[in-house]
Amino acid sequence: xxxxxxxxxxxxxxxxxxxxxxxxxxxxxxxxxxxxxxxxxxxxxxxxxxxxxxxxxxxxxxxxxxxxxxxxxxxxxxxxxxxxxxxxxxxxxxxxxxxxxxxxxxxxxxxxxxxxxxxxxxxxxxxxxxxxxxxxxxxxxxxxxxxxxxxxxxxxxxxxxxxxxxxxxxxxxxxxxxxxxxxxxxxxxxxxxxxxxxxxxxxxxxxxxxxxxxxxxxxxxxxxxxxxxxxxxxxxxxxxxxxxxxxxxxxxxxxxxxxx
Numbered sequence: 001x002x003x004x005x006x007x008x009x010x011x012x013x014x015x016x017x018x019x020x021x022x023x024x025x026x027x028x029x030x031x032x033x034x035x036x037x038x039x040x041x042x043x044x045x046x047x048x049x050x051x052x053x054x055x056x057x058x059x060x061x062x063x064x065x066x067x068x069x070x071x072x073x074x075x076x077x078x079x080x081x082x083x084x085x086x087x088x089x090x091x092x093x094x095x096x097x098x099x100x101x102x103x104x105x106x107x108x109x110x111x112x113x114x115x116x117x118x119x120x121x122x123x124x125x126x127x128x129x130x131x132x133x134x135x136x137x138x139x140x141x142x143x144x145x146x147x148x149x150x151x152x153x154x155x156x157x158x159x160x161x162x163x164x165x166x167x168x169x170x171x172x173x174x175x176x177x178x179x180x181x182x183x184x185x186x187x188x189x190x191x192x193x194x195x196x197x198x199x200x201x202x203x204x205x206x207x208x209x210x211x212x213x214x215x216x217x218x219x220x221x222x223x224x225x226x227x228x229x230x231x232x233x234x235x236x237x238x239x240x241x242x243x244x245x246x247x248x249x250x251x252x253x254x255x256x257x258x259x260x
Contacts, residue, residue: 003129006059006106006114011127013054017047017102018120021087025121031094039090044068047086047102055082062106065231067204073233081107081231085204089179091158098122099178101185105207110229115208117185126185126212134216136189143218144190147246151193151254154183159197167258172251184209184242188216193247196255198223198239203230206240219248223255 024043031041048068055062059082063075066084075081082104087093089100098121106114116127126141128134134141145152154177155165165174175192177183183195184206207230213220221227223239243251 003106003114003132007127007129007132009054009058010104010106010114010116011125013051014102014104014116014118014125014127016054017050017086018118020046020050021093021102022120025093039094040068041087041090041093043093044087044090048084051082051084051086051102051104063231065204065235067202071235075231076233078231079109083107083112083204083207083230085181085202088181088205092178097178099182101179101182103179103181103204103208105211105230107207107230110231112207112211112228112230115211117181117208117212119179119182119185124185124189126188128188128212128215130211130215132215134188134212136185141189141212141216143187143213143216143242143244145187145193145244145247147193147244147250151243151247151251153251154186154192154195156180156183156197159199164198168254171254180205180240181209184213184220184240187218187242187244188212190216190244194241194243194251196223196239196241196243196251198255198259200236200238201240203232203235203237206237209240209242213242217245219243219245225252 021043029042063078063081085103093100105112113130220242
């Protein structure tokens with residue numbers, strides 16, 4: 001399947017959502033906190049509404065799973081489901097760091113087949129589909145960052161603060177970066193060797209990134225090396241590791257050694 005209709009609607013909707021986010025960033029937005037103390041802003045909610053309206057209008061038979069929508073278990077019976085994070089990296093958005101992204105994937109029978117990650121602050125769009133490849137701002141993208149003496153790792157600021165990357169700093173160049181979705185998009189676009197997060201992640205954090213890294217020729221799996229099967233009743237996954245082909249053996253060995 002060519003996925004042209006889905007890609008066209010996705011690109012228009014994700015750009016519209018990004019524009020709405022940036023308008024609220026410029027004009028001001030309200031911030032609340034969820035039960036787990038994660039922030040949620042009016043930008044998250046506005047982007048969520050734009051995306052949900054677009055997809056339900058054009059693809060009424062597809063399911064929907066979003067961080068900012070109450071879960072509807074009927075999605076589990078659907079062959080195709082949109083998995084959405086309207087703003088991944090809300091903490092960065094709130095603190096004015098331009099490392100947040102809108103992340104959207106279409107999953108078919110548990111596997112992502114269409115995906116896009118859009119950073120509206122930097123106007124970077126990584127988009128792709130199964131069999132069609134990955135594109136970064138309109139050009140073919142490949143997970144081909146040149147491996148140097150030390151692999152370049154993109155790491156979560158909060159995980160760095162907690163000391164989770166301290167063991168890796170002697171053997172890798174650790175660069176702080178916001179949203180996990182944005183980090184995965186950058187790996188797919190050939191901007192670094194690897195990113196990983198060994199704590200639980202939600203499907204909406206990573207669904208688009210999985211597809212984009214795979215289509216860019218990279219490696220992506222959970223921390224045990226297993227492929228992802230998405231649209232589960234429990235949306236938490238067992239971490240994520242994404243690397244270029246060249247860096248894969250070194251990064252996997254490094255993780256195994258440091259976490260043994």
